[in-house]
Amino acid sequence: MNEEHAKERILELRELLEKYNYEYHVLDKPSVPDAEYDQLMKELIELENNHPELHDDHSPTSRVGGAILDFFEKVEHTVPMLSLGNAFNDQDLRDFDRRVRDGVGDNVTYVAELKIDGLAVSLLYEDGRFVRGATRGDGTIGEDITNNLKTIRSIPFRLKDPVRLEVRGEAFMPKKSFQKLNAHREEEGQELFANPRNAAAGSLRQLDPKIAASRNLDIFVYGVGKLEGHSVDSHDESLTYLSHLGFKTNAEWKKCDNIDEVIEYVNGWQEKRPDLPYEIDGIVIKVNSLYQQEELGFTAKNPRWAIAYKFPAEEVVTKLEGIELNVGRTGVVTPTALLQPVLVAGTTVKRASLHNEDLIREKDIKIGDYVVVKKAGDIIPEVVNVITERRTGDETDFNMPTECPECESKLERLDGEVALRCINPQCPAQIREGFIHFVSRNAMNIDGLGEKVVAQLFKEKLIDNVADLYKLEREKLLELERMGEKSADNLLAAIEKSKENSLERLLFGLGIRHVGAKAAKTIAQRFETMETLMAATKEELLEVEEIGEKMADSIQLYFSKPEVKELMEELQSLGVNMTYKGPKLIKVEDLDTPFAGKTVVLTGKLSILTRNDAKEKLERLGAKVTGSVSKNTDMLIAGEDAGSKLDKAKKLGIDIWDEQQLVDELNK
Incomplete structure (x- = not known):
């Protein structure tokens, strides 16, 4: 031929x-x-x-399946993949409904969908062609698993329309495929997967795509992240359009006219759940109107227009064989139940948190008791209660020690706290846990430094503090168990790359008490350099909107320690960046605009600007854009069909602009 x-x-x-x-x-x-x-x-x-x-x-x-990869590239999602807030009962759903109607009025409908128990992924299409697939990751940055996703036969390579599209989906392993895979692994003497979710995630995070291809994975696409070349006005329209394009969507979704219909749907699927050919762990409920979704917006972590109803956790009985103490990076000593291994909601559970001494006393927990265990939200194992009638008299009381189990320093209970703390800054457990936090994804984001590797580095005395990380030598790494040449090179490259991180990652990684990831970014943006921050007075710290008394005191106390000052100097000498690299903070007093220092609320449907564009432009001009109207609101920008927020603004006498006024001002 x-x-x-x-x-x-x-x-x-x-x-x-x-x-x-x-x-x-x-x-x-x-x-x-x-x-x-x-x-x-x-x-x-x-x-x-x-x-x-x-x-x-x-x-x-x-x-x-294609060629074997060395590692997965990091990729940024076009639109962040935020996690959902959880509901555990009918009242939680009614509270969600009330919050929604408070925001957009009573004319609201919902779409309820099965919550597939798998791995959340994002699929990117350019001109209708599949170009990239990624894991959810931290919601902003995921891992490029395109070659593995190509092995899922229900993912289309070409769409019926040449659109630019980023869709979200849940890759999963059907029950039959899971049973077949575990049967094969048992024959081969390999460790069995605990549940289909773990099997799916493990398959898609294999560096060899042929392994993913052999495991018969599937996917349901459930939402649009970004769409160009076509428009939809509601979630049910988007599901219909995704099916038209050639995607596999779950046919069991239902449009509900009110929260009562949602609850009926939820209760129905709790009963039918075992009959499905795939695992589900709940129901996702979304406001149907995309305009209303935009109106409701987001919290720092979750969309206000969606919620995940989690099915009641499975409860089982097992024996509590002992209690172990763990010291966290902040010095809190947490008791952990050591259990006779038991299967709970699809996974084998051997440990469960007991939180603190007061909880142990309140539940009258003794070593040797038979206890009821469940997974809170199907994720975190916890001891529900003791079965006292099964006691034999051989059970023993547990008493919290007065000394740290790691360094033997005296434990302290700080004012207003239930937890006991080790306040020795040289406690090895705190240093080790703090190190794990320092290299974590939201901090310095160093691939290859998991808990086991960190433990090895401490055991071999290759590290004592975070500065030692930047002094590691290849030859010493190669002496570690299971550390090959490629792993050592990749780890050193990741460490070197972390030196370039913006200041907020370093600040968060240092583990300063009360300073979370969001606060770290705000602080870095305001002070711009580590040197300026370390020299800041308490008054200057309190001028930053997100910093209160406790955080300001904590920051000052941290940077007042001589050993911290030495650590900062050492990190800087090793080449770790100490400056903020993000967009500069514009000082309100330097702006000559009608929005400078004003609290502004956007409501209604904008026809000239998108809501995000309007928000970004207003914030650039010194405004603080919030989602709700209050006596502190200075201005309301009202688009078409503005509802309850407009009515409230009129009652409070707030300055009201229409979209055209805003556009005219922006164009000056």
């Missing part, structure tokens, strides 16, 4: 195989026998092998 005929046949086969693939894996309506599909695939593989110049990453043959 000459090249021209081969090209025609290859294109014909690719189109035909994708059609059959869509019919089988998305519509569940195969039009040809498996043998016919396999024969056509074999022909395509042979033709592509004979004509490598006609290679295409989007060929159906790429679904069998």
